[in-house]
Amino acid sequence: MVTGCQDPHRLSVLGLLLCVLSPSVAHAAKLLLVPIDGSHWLSMLGLIQQLQQRGHEIVVLAPDASVFIKEGASYTLRKYPVPFQRKEVEESFIALGRNFFENAPFLQRMVTTYKKVKKDSALLLSGCSHLLHNKDVMASLAEAGFDAVLTDPFLPCGSIVARYLALPAVYFLNALPCSMDSKATQCPSPLSYVPRILTVSSDRMSFLQRVKNALVALMENFLCDVVYSPYASLASEVLQRDMSVQELMSSASVWLLRGDFVKDYPRPIMPNMVFVGGINCLHRNPLSPEFEAYVNASGEHGIVVFSLGSMVSEIPEKKAMEIADALGKIPQTVLWRYTGSRPSNLAKNTILVKWLPQNDLLGHPKTRAFITHSGSHGIYEGICNGVPMVMLPLFGDQMDNAKRIETRGAGVTLNVLEMTSDDLANALKTVINDKSYKENIMRLSSLHKDRPVEPLDLAVFWVEFVMRHKGAPHLRPAAHDLTWYQYHSLDVIGFLLAIVLTVAFVTFKCCAFAWGKCFGKKGRVKKAHKSKVH
Amino acid sequence: MVTGCQDPHRLSVLGLLLCVLSPSVAHAAKLLLVPIDGSHWLSMLGLIQQLQQRGHEIVVLAPDASVFIKEGASYTLRKYPVPFQRKEVEESFIALGRNFFENAPFLQRMVTTYKKVKKDSALLLSGCSHLLHNKDVMASLAEAGFDAVLTDPFLPCGSIVARYLALPAVYFLNALPCSMDSKATQCPSPLSYVPRILTVSSDRMSFLQRVKNALVALMENFLCDVVYSPYASLASEVLQRDMSVQELMSSASVWLLRGDFVKDYPRPIMPNMVFVGGINCLHRNPLSPEFEAYVNASGEHGIVVFSLGSMVSEIPEKKAMEIADALGKIPQTVLWRYTGSRPSNLAKNTILVKWLPQNDLLGHPKTRAFITHSGSHGIYEGICNGVPMVMLPLFGDQMDNAKRIETRGAGVTLNVLEMTSDDLANALKTVINDKSYKENIMRLSSLHKDRPVEPLDLAVFWVEFVMRHKGAPHLRPAAHDLTWYQYHSLDVIGFLLAIVLTVAFVTFKCCAFAWGKCFGKKGRVKKAHKSKVH
Known part of the structure; x- marks a missing residue:
């Protein structure tokens, strides 16, 4: 049943009708879910529940050291062993808040944060690596006959699993570090009015804020490499071909983004981006x-x-x-x-x-x-x-x-x-x-x-769409098949400039030659004549 | 009632429910429709009928020489006098096909086409000018208390009317000449994989096709000026401030585009673009x-x-x-x-x-x-x-x-x-x-x-949205308030380059100075010493 069926007054019309018809309208399918522990997982729960109620079978793939990801009625939990304990993950979550409130000097806090990020990243990467190298788990996933993978690409482990299993993927996220979401979708993101994350700028920036935005974007490119390159190596190894994280993520069929243009600033988007901001707030229960x-x-x-x-x-x-x-x-x-x-x-x-x-x-x-x-x-x-x-x-x-x-x-x-x-x-x-x-x-x-479809219904629709059609290749822009210089038409500009310069040069030379023929000797003759006169 | 209520089997779920609830769910509003005669008008009819059935009052504003725009049950037709006859318009439509089939040499056909476009443009412009200078009509429109204007911006007459009446506008169109739709929505349109109209290229272009695309885009800028500048003058005169057609059109709240990514190639879009391709084909009657x-x-x-x-x-x-x-x-x-x-x-x-x-x-x-x-x-x-x-x-x-x-x-x-x-x-x-x-x-x-909402219902939703909220300013990107060099961050790039060059220059000078101080005299002393030795 569609979320909110308990309270028909708060339902969208589509939701109301789905309440009556579901789950009979859905073609039951099998979905593999690769989430990320923590608040990211919690934001997925509504969607999972909804998909299960529409008759789909959902398998959640999670490390056995997960803190927030537990057994649930809406899905089958498939745990895999990782080389760390639940306690370590728990400690890392607690440290998040504790580090913030530590009233240490700026430099010390930066060092602590850097160390923490490094430690957490290594932990998560080792978990992912253990999954991908676990032949039993991967073989059983391959045999299970899933129709699609739903994953949070904040860490690209689910993306690698989807590519390995040759399954279409739906991404569910807020935003990615280093503008990786824009890069992987080939979505233009003009620096002049699209503030980069963590800049705390609005879409109306002063000159200096735009300078800051440009510098942050520049730095992002380097940071991205540090953050994502271990996953690129892992993906290349597992998929047995060289692959960047951008290329890996570009294969997602649909990006369900937990934003909208009431909270976010309007900016260019791509046809395979679906905005489901506020996905979990329609569902309201009476107070205890x-x-x-x-x-x-x-x-x-x-x-x-x-x-x-x-x-x-x-x-x-x-x-x-x-x-x-x-x-x-x-x-x-x-x-x-x-x-x-x-x-x-x-x-x-x-x-x-x-x-x-x-x-x-x-x-x-x-x-x-x-x-x-x-x-x-x-x-x-x-x-x-x-x-x-x-x-x-x-x-x-x-x-x-x-x-x-x-x-x-x-x-x-x-x-x-x-x-x-x-x-x-x-x-x-x-x-x-x-x-x-x-x-x-x-x-x-x-x-x-005020929207034509409730975000939760929209998310359900697109997950089912990808399962029904085995992806959404018609929404994939041809930009993915261009090199960066082709994308920016640099080769075309160079070619046209070369023509213009050649034409200009030839014209100049011809004119100079013609000038020389017509006036050159005369001029010299005149000069010579003049000098003789003197 | 929603289109297709006669045939519930072909209805979307939203449509089905709207059949039951409409028109009671709609807040009745008053819509001014400024269409364009010909096939463009015919493609609007389904939407008009739908809006009327949802309880809205629709006034269609058309020249008295219109050929296709006639009295209809779904709307009130408000005709205004123009300095040409219906026959002339009819003749212009017939000439469209006749000119095409004339088996004249290429150059002659180009001249004929150019003359025809010039003549038709002048006709349409004079009609628009007559409307905007008709004080009675304009005053009565201002008094009528419309909630919004729905117009086809192929000719920007409806856009000027909307701005003059200070009403939010919804545009209904296929595409605009000279990529004006991309320009007016500030939608990026990379030359490398978004084919310009009339190039007959796909999104996967060879190098030469990309060169052609770039040349067409260059020419578009000049053509745009020729096609649209008379409307810019007219708008500037009527609105009493300097205004380009791009600026005029940028004020549209929502663009209903009769396309989708099954027919069209995927490309960047903007949040206020709504795709309603196939809007008229859900509605099917039994054969006579x-x-x-x-x-x-x-x-x-x-x-x-x-x-x-x-x-x-x-x-x-x-x-x-x-x-x-x-x-x-x-x-x-x-x-x-x-x-x-x-x-x-x-x-x-x-x-x-x-x-x-x-x-x-x-x-x-x-x-x-x-x-x-x-x-x-x-x-x-x-x-x-x-x-x-x-x-x-x-x-x-x-x-x-x-x-x-x-x-x-x-x-x-x-x-x-x-x-x-x-x-x-x-x-x-x-x-x-x-x-x-x-x-x-x-x-x-x-x-x-396979879509979450039928295109006709989506179009109705967005027209009503704009009428309910008096526009959709939250979907307007901040890009509209930037100059072209700010948009492309040229000032920021210049500033950063200047800093880098200054730093490089100062560093070089300092190094040179230091080098001179450290080794300069020594070197000279050595040299002097050496020369003495010799």
Whole structure:
């Protein structure tokens, strides 16, 4: 059944009809899913559930040391052995938030981050390598007769599996580092108004911001090599031919991108890019009695929802106390997802919970504001439910997401390391009391929700499309078959320039010759004559 | 009611539900339609009917000398006076086909075509100017309180009206001359694999074809100026500010493009481009008794449908006889839409009709082939119904359409002026008897029809979206606010180059200075010393 069948009022028309017809309309197929552990996996769950309910068989392929990827009712979990423990992965997730809050000097933090990225990358690469070299697992996958691979290409392990099994692939992602998504889809991405990730620029950049964007793009090329070259080597080895990661990824049939042009800035796209931003926020359940009671007790001031996402749940005590102090300064009841120890100064209006039904709470009419780390999930839940945001971005694309909401006047961004208790309290008061924030987020919300097909139904459609047609080669641009200089027409420009220059040169020479013939001797004769006269 | 409500078996799920709910789901709005006379108008009719059935009020604004645009049940026709007669327009349409078949030498034909284009352009421009200077009409339009303008921007008259009335505009088109659609949407269009219109190239071009593509693109820039500059002057005068046609058109909220990536080659697109290729072929009626009888009498060999489109119905007698001869050589019954005098050699298997229900006939299982001028309408009806085609392109984008179907192996293209009777007969036998043609067109058909939303419903959605939200500014790329050198980052590149060169120069000078300091005197001393020794 289509997501939201439980609540027909919130359904798209296509969804409503699919509720009645599904799963009978779907041609049951077999899908191999190669996810990435962590928040990336969580964002895939809705789609998997939906596909299973439409009658498809889904096999999830994951390392046995996975933390978030567990057995589930919607899929068969196929684990493979890796040379590391679940504890190590867990520790790496916890370190994400801890490193961020370490108040170390800039240089020390850079070194820590570099070491962490290097260590994590090596861990993930070794996991991928172990899978690809596991003959039993790979042979059984080849025999299983899958119709397609659905994968998150943030790490290209699933991409290599798809190529190895000669199966069409659907990618499900937010964005890739080093603009690899643009490169692999041959999508033009003009530097002048498409901000590179992590630049925290909008699409309207000053001259210096455009310079920065160009420099970041230049650096990306080198970084890409460092990040992706081990996977290129692995792919070349496994597929027994030289292959870059760009070429590897270019074979994806359809790219399901968790974005849209309400959050993101409009830019060129390609026909095989499908935008499914907000894919998980249509599905809303009624609040449990516990949360219903909190909301009802909040009175006329309503509530504020506060979460730093699934990957960060503890913060240093000093920062937690600062935040607790700020939350005490507003009249709203604050529901704070926090698993750390209770700050001693926690005000009466603040309730700590180990987990909260974020989307359900944001959808409640009494919710006045949302304090978020501005991960793409949270941002879309904020947009979808029309709740103004105070954004405390931590890492990755969170700064960029915050910038996008801030430029639309629907939220305020704070630097969580530098902000004071007053800054947070003032930001909250601003987004709650200044009506423009509510108006702007409601405008974004109405634009975001007004679409011909719900994003989840669209994602299901395209996964099924690729399974039905064994790919989507008609959406693959011919650009993939050109060299870089052909793509940019440099050979054509060179050829035309050569012709123009040759013609110009020959014309000049002819003219010079003709000039010489007509006036040359005469001139000399005259000169000679003149000199004689003198 | 959504198109096709009469035949629920052929409906998309969204369409089916809209059948039940419409028009109650639509917020009734008022739409001003500024069409272009001829086949362009005919392709809009389905959409207009659909919008009216969803409860919207539609006013069609047309010159009183229109030929094809007549009173209709779905809209109110608002005519305005123009300084030419209906007869002149009619004559211009007839001349389209007549000029093509005139077997004059190349140069003479070029001169005739140039004169015709110049004359027609002047006619259309004068009509547009008369509308914009008609104070009564313009004032009454301003007072009418429209929510949006729907127009075909092939001539930018509707675009000027929309800007004058400060209304959001939706464009409905196939493609624009001089790549104006790409320019006005700021859509990148790489010369290396996006063939320019009228080049009759595919997306996989040889080096020389890419050179041709580049030269055509260069020429387009000059042609554009000639074609569009009178409209730029008119717009600047009416809107009282300097305005190019590109800037004028860039204000369109949504571009409904009658293409898709089954017919067209995949290329970069923009978020406000919506592809509605095949918009008119879902709607199929049962055959009338007359045509039903023809089809039933055709026996096991079935029928061939033949039409050169709504704009050409007569061809020279000699050519008609050649064609009649060819048609007599195949065992199929041929239904030929032809209003000229009956060729004396017409075979028994060929039936001349003044009009035929093209899409309904193509949808009949007994139809074996389709002889078409490969206008975009006919091509989509062929694809939609899975009928292999013999294409006789005449003018405009018809050659390009034919090329697209030919490269997909779903049809054969002939030069109607040069082909012999045998060529046509052989082409027909090939597409009917060589199974690959049927297989290829069926593959295209299944890809074309497998989409999340029917193109007509999608077009309706976006027109209503623009009326609901008073435009779609969130889909407008920031590229529109950049100069051409900013867009291409030339200022940034210049700045970075200047820095690099300065640094290199200063470094060089410093090194040279240091070298001089360290070794200069020593060297000279040594030299001096040496010379003394000698």
